[in-house]
Amino acid sequence: MIAQVTNETYAAWYQKACAGKPYFGCVLPVQLELFGKVNGCYFAGENIAIDANSRKVIASGTADPEELAGFLAFLDKHELLTDGTVPLGWNPKEQLHLFRLAAGDTLPLPHRPEGLTLNETPSPFQVASFLFGEESQRRDDFYSELCTKRNHSKAVVWTLEQAGKIVSTAGAYALEAGQAYLACVETAEQIRGQGIGGWLVPYMANALSQQGWDVVLLAKEERVHFYNRLGFTHVGMHTVYTDEI
Numbered sequence: 574m575i576a577q578v579t580n581e582t583y584a585a586w587y588q589k590a591c592a593g594k595p596y597f598g599c600v601l602p603v604q605l606e607l608f609g610k611v612n613g614c615y616f617a618g619e620n621i622a623i624d625a626n627s628r629k630v631i632a633s634g635t636a637d638p639e640e641l642a643g644f645l646a647f648l649d650k651h652e653l654l655t656d657g658t659v660p661l662g663w664n665p666k667e668q669l670h671l672f673r674l675a676a677g678d679t680l681p682l683p684h685r686p687e688g689l690t691l692n693e694t695p696s697p698f699q700v701a702s703f704l705f706g707e708e709s710q711r712r713d714d715f716y717s718e719l720c721t722k723r724n725h726s727k728a729v730v731w732t733l734e735q736a737g738k739i740v741s742t743a744g745a746y747a748l749e750a751g752q753a754y755l756a757c758v759e760t761a762e763q764i765r766g767q768g769i770g771g772w773l774v775p776y777m778a779n780a781l782s783q784q785g786w787d788v789v790l791l792a793k794e795e796r797v798h799f800y801n802r803l804g805f806t807h808v809g810m811h812t813v814y815t816d817e818i
Contacts, residue, residue, distance in 0.1 A: 621636045672807055
């Protein structure tokens with residue numbers, strides 16, 4: 574039976590369900606630690622861990638397919654990223670590629686772009702505004718979550734700036750259990766293709782790796798060539814499912 578994590582015993586079961594798994598083993602525990610007491614972190618014995626805090630639910634492990642479908646319908650959730658059970662009646666929507674840089678390894682580092690300043694402690698609101706622009710709800714939610722994560726040493730975000738304005742960013746948005754989840758890699762549209770993100774990403778990944786973190790990331794199909802070119806190792810696939818036609 575799927576139930577909300579409400580005590581330390583349930584939290585231990587939740588964490589056991591995702592322990593050691595690339596991506597899930599860092600993202601899900603961080604969500605539980607920082608947001609689970611207020612919002613939706615769920616478990617079913619030691620079999621599955623579920624984070625339903627965002628529009629897209631994240632789940633690792635196995636459950637009864639019919640029960641999982643009913644549970645997600647009850648929460649009015651329509652997208653699920655999982656490495657385990659597919660809810661009954663749900664269908665694949667998107668394939669995501671899992672890449673890794675093992676702790677202690679390094680990526681080749683291209684020539685650093687000229688005229689840009691690296692900021693290792695940028696304003697969370699400026700980062701949120703750069704990533705989401707006029708999408709005020711997503712911007713505000715991202716800003717709030719990033720502030721919480723940085724205050725608890727669970728996230729690190731860097732930017733490249735020109736005349737004090739962000740032109741590129743990358744971040745480790747979950748730091749837990751030896752893993753660093755790299756995400757929200759973005760460069761301003763007008764200067765893409767100049768190798769700016771292609772320098773920032775390996776530079777940050779190398780720094781995290783040398784600190785002892787396994788760097789992991791999920792990439793859409795159109796970004797696979799980029800991460801292959803940078804030297805990350807492709808280690809698997811995950812699928813986003815939906816109940817919408």
